[in-house]
Amino acid sequence: MPHVVVVGGGIAGLAAAWFLGQRAAGAVRVTVLEAGPVVGGKLRVSEVAGLPVDEGAEALLVRRSEAVALTRAVGLGDDVVHPAVQGATLWTRDRLRPMPAGQLMGIPGDLRALAASGTITLPGLARIPLDHVLPRTPVSGDVSVGRFVSARLGREVLDRLVEPVLGGVYAGHADELSLDATIPQLSGAIRVERSLLKGVQQVLGAGARGNAERAPVFASLRGGLGRLPAAVAAASRAEVRTGATVRELRRSPGGWRVVIGPTRSPEVLFADAVVLAVPAPPASRLLRDVAPSAATDLAAIEYASVALVTLAFPRDAVTRPLAGTGFLVPPVEERFVKAATYSSRKWAWLEAADPGVVVVRLSVGRHGEEQDLQHTDEDLAWWAQADLETATDIVDAPLDWRVTRWGGGLPQYAVGHLDRVTRIRRAVAELTGLAVCGAAYDGVGVPACVASADAAVARVLRDLAERRQWGNGSDSRQAEGP
Ligand SMILES: Cc1cc2nc3c(=O)[nH]c(=O)nc-3n(C[C@H](O)[C@H](O)[C@H](O)COP(=O)(O)OP(=O)(O)OC[C@H]3O[C@@H](n4cnc5c(N)ncnc54)[C@H](O)[C@@H]3O)c2cc1C
Known part of the structure; x- marks a missing residue:
């Protein structure tokens, strides 16, 4: 039975183990190797004042169905909950003011709601309609959210509305973050529409039509989202090893050699395929010898x-x-x-x-x-x-x-992130039986991590199937491995 090793027991790695169990229906053996003492990565719950409170991620975006679907599939459907109240406030201009309705990542689409919210000054408000008359802001390749939004709508919109939202999701700065990677819904519109306001209105209009009955935006779990990892691990039926830091990944004839444990007494596991579900720095270290160009690109993700x-x-x-x-x-x-x-x-x-x-x-x-x-x-x-x-x-x-x-x-999805991810995936795709997934690539939210795990599993299973077709496990593409 082919053996697939998943490196990293965060939600991406555990979801990969679960997808492997589902798709291969007992036809592959799966081992998850997690460096920490428990699985879950950024999903963890512990008690404060005797109450379970999430230590990391706490809410799932419902619009992307992957994470809620996984939650239900692993038996936690009855515990899915939605926020009892809606809407955040902004602590701006000396008091808490309602986040204006009709915005996309803080970029306003409804000027009346923005004016009523009092979140920006009158001069800041007055600057916004220039967006309708200013010449097109050229976008060749990627652009930072900060540069584009301030050019169209003025610096105050950026500073008081967009920065806090991006800060909440990425803990980053709008002047550095890629517009295509962090607000992908807009990347088409800003290349067609001259006005950013119009672009936002189009995206929001399409969302509203697709969401006619005002479905909840977020979901979580009774008892904390941090319950999810253990449930996914159990449902995956994979062997899950904690305290197992992977130190080295090498090709071996017919597969992969995965080294764990201390340098003095290393333990070597052989795998037919590997799913690398760790953050970019450890992924870069592990790929240094087998995919040096991917390792360089991964090292550049801050x-x-x-x-x-x-x-x-x-x-x-x-x-x-x-x-x-x-x-x-x-x-x-x-x-x-x-x-x-x-x-x-x-x-x-x-x-x-x-x-x-x-x-x-x-x-x-x-x-x-x-x-x-x-x-x-x-x-x-x-x-x-x-x-x-x-x-x-x-x-x-x-x-x-x-x-x-x-x-x-x-x-941090810096300007050029999507191209970097394409290069990483292309370099990794040269190696049979290897795939990467997790927050470093296509989205930091849990649903995006789950989706990337799904895609990684599809890829390694395709590789395993092709290898089987080519002749009982002897893969010519692997034969040149050290
Ligand atoms: C404070 C905070 C709040 C957040 N809130 C939300 C939220 O509300 N909603 C949302 O959708 N997202 C949220 N996120 C983002 C989301 O939680 C993460 O992006 C996501 O959980 C990352 O999952 P992952 O599996 O890719 O990586 P991780 O969770 O980082 O898991 C990677 C795992 O790999 C292990 N590992 C690393 N190196 C090795 C190695 N060499 N060998 C073996 N194992 C290794 C690590 O120990 C870790 O457990 C939040 C993030 C943070 C930090």
Whole structure:
């Protein structure tokens, strides 16, 4: 029976193991090798004030169905939940203001809603309609979100609306992030329409038509999204090994040689195919000898480090009603936190689990600003709480708190990212029985990671099937391997 090794037990690797189990229906043996003590990667849940609260990802975008479908397929369908409240606020111009309706990644499409929200100044508002008369902004190849949006709609739209949204998803900076990779819905429209406003309106209009009954935008799991990895691992029926850091990947006649364990007593596994589901830095190291050009491209993908401060307050500490699911903070405001989620308000199951406790998650850290995280947990919690107090008037000391650090947590899709990914995939495709997946490639969200796992599995199974056809496992393309 062919043996497929999945390197990395984050959601992408576990989803790959699950797809392998489904597609190959017991005809392949699957081993997942995870460096950490538990599987899940950025999906993890632990207790704060006796309540389960996610330490990493907490919500799935429903519009992309892959992750919710996986959740149901592994038996957690009855625990799928949606936010009890909708809409975030922006902490901008000295107070919390509603995020304007009709926007795409913060780019406005509805000027009336924008004006009513008070999120930008009158001069900032007045600048926007120039978009209709300005000559076309040329886009040859990729362009940064910052350059394009500020050229069309003015710097204030970028600083106060787009930066906080991009900061929330990528912990990155609009001037560096690729428009094609981070807002792919717009990449067609900006090459056809002269006006960005019109382009956004078209995309939003198409979305509204496809979403007539106002379906929920996000989903999660009762008890935390961090429950998903263990369920996927169990349903995959793969052998899952934790504490198994893969140090080396080499070709061997007929397949792959995967080296784990300490240098002094290495353990070597032989695999017919390998799915590499690790972040770009370890993927680059593992591919250095077998696919040097892919390794170079992977090494160029930068990551942002972030931290999440989770605070649990007694309910009567909240003296002013909290609005929406939380707030985003434009970097121009120069606050310490970049976003907050009112977890107990957002997730009814959490509120019901202990109505006397209010949980708030605050995030800190952007790409290139790692110095913000070089402080003790106590300091991070203290400064985050100070910002929360200013924004919401919650002044009491928390009942409990937790700081979770995600060093190198979020890949930065810089200008040219899509071309880089194409080059990586092309180089990897030269090697039979190897595929890559995960957040470094086609989207950082969990649904995109699941989709990339699906595609990686399709590729390695195709390779295995072709090899079988060519003659009982003797693949001429592998024969030249060391
Ligand atoms: C704070 C935070 C909040 C987020 N919130 C959301 C959200 O609400 N919704 C959403 O959709 N997305 C969210 N994301 C993004 C999303 O969680 C991640 O992009 C996604 O989980 C990444 O999955 P992955 O499997 O590609 O990588 P990872 O989760 O990084 O998993 C990779 C695994 O590979 C292992 N590994 C690394 N090197 C080796 C090696 N040499 N050998 C063996 N194993 C190795 C690692 O230990 C890790 O477990 C968030 C991310 C962060 C950091």
